[in-house]
Amino acid sequence: MTTAPALQPTLSPKLPQLAAQGFALRHSRQAHYEFDWHVHDCAMLLWPRKGALQSAWQSEGAPGHAGFDQIRLARSQAILLPVATAHRTQSATHHQEHGELYLAPEIARACSTGRGAIRLDAAALSMLDALLAPALDPRAAEPLVLAVVRQIAQARPLDMARPHSPARQMLARFAQALDWDEPLQGIDAIACELGTSTRQLQRACQDEFGQSPVALRRQMLAAHARRLLATGLPLAQVSVQLGFATSGHLTRLLKSVAH
Numbered sequence: 433m434t435t436a437p438a439l440q441p442t443l444s445p446k447l448p449q450l451a452a453q454g455f456a457l458r459h460s461r462q463a464h465y466e467f468d469w470h471v472h473d474c475a476m477l478l479w480p481r482k483g484a485l486q487s488a489w490q491s492e493g494a495p496g497h498a499g500f501d502q503i504r505l506a507r508s509q510a511i512l513l514p515v516a517t518a519h520r521t522q523s524a525t526h527h528q529e530h531g532e533l534y535l536a537p538e539i540a541r542a543c544s545t546g547r548g549a550i551r552l553d554a555a556a557l558s559m560l561d562a563l564l565a566p567a568l569d570p571r572a573a574e575p576l577v578l579a580v581v582r583q584i585a586q587a588r589p590l591d592m593a594r595p596h597s598p599a600r601q602m603l604a605r606f607a608q609a610l611d612w613d614e615p616l617q618g619i620d621a622i623a624c625e626l627g628t629s630t631r632q633l634q635r636a637c638q639d640e641f642g643q644s645p646v647a648l649r650r651q652m653l654a655a656h657a658r659r660l661l662a663t664g665l666p667l668a669q670v671s672v673q674l675g676f677a678t679s680g681h682l683t684r685l686l687k688s689v690a691h
Contacts, residue, residue, distance in 0.1 A: 441469040441518040446534040450474055454536040455577045459564050461529045466522035472513075475540035476532060477584065478521065479510035479552060479560060482612055483528035484605075487511050489519035489548070503549045507608055508557060509590060511549050514540070525625065531564050535581070542581050549590035556583040598628045599636040602645060603652070610656045615675030619645045654689035657682060 449456035465485075478487065488502035489511060504524055505511065513519055515537060535543075552560070559580045562568060568576075605625070606616050617625070622645075623633040630645075637645045653674060660670045671682040 441471045443473070444470045445473050446476075447473045447536075450534060450536045453574055453577075454539045455574075456534040457563060457573075458532040458534070459529075460532070461527075462523075463527060464523055465528055465530075467520060469518050469520045471516045471518050472534065473515060475515055475535040475537065475543070476513050476517075477510055477535070477580075478505075478513075478532050479530060480505050480507055481529040481531060481561070481564070482507070483523060483525035484608075485521050485528060485530055486524040487519065487521045489513055490517050501548060503590065505549070506604060507611070508552050509549060510552050510584070510587075512543060512547060512584065512587075514547050517547060531560060533560070533563070533577070533580070535577075539578070539581060543585045550584060550587040551590055552587065553583070556580060556587065559583065597636050597640055598623075598626050598633050599640045599645075599648075601626050602633060602637070603648065606649060606652050610652065613673055616649060616653060619649065650685060650689055654685055657686060 446456060461482075478485070485505045486502070487505055488500045491501050500518075503509075503511070511519070559576055563573065563576055563580070602622050605622055609616050619633065620630050623630045626633070628636075633645055637643060637648055641648060643651075657670050657674055660673065661667065665673075667679045667682065671679045674682065676682045676685075
């Protein structure tokens, strides 16, 4: 838990939006997203779909938000907050996409997880993605929300006591980018994003994996390219998807990186 000077959070009311069905959804792709300390009159689940978010929330039992927990959220992670929990969120990457599910108290009571950071399993992620799909039939939304609530009631809390090393955070960012068909950042850029220096990141990779960040990046690129090629995609398409200038560059990478 981190201590901070007490501030007065603003109220962001949601209950009027919940009157009809007991829930409401918000979907944001806003670049440089930031919402300072505020509270809702309902429970809230917030989860990133793309990029990362830096979130902080009032610790249980702490007055105001003199004591708060904080975490950097990426895909497969979320925060679940009860009614009137002061919190703030901002984008931690250049681009972000996230969802917010507001829940009436009678629905949120089914979430035995309580509050804080949780890990979303594949089923919960799939249902949350479906909720934000533009083609979703409104009649299917309510049973889908109830299914999400039942699923996250069994979610595992995230261990925030021991943050991952910069080397593992780098690999997680690369894996997320590949999952979203985005080009991988360079080592200097990813070090800056992680709040560390390039030299410290190099040292962390060498200590933990015995390899440089560049070598690990090349291995992840090659492994992902081979998976895509195995599905039948042509070399030219995979090259473009992974950000290579030409197919020849990808071919040279695959020849130089062993299976």
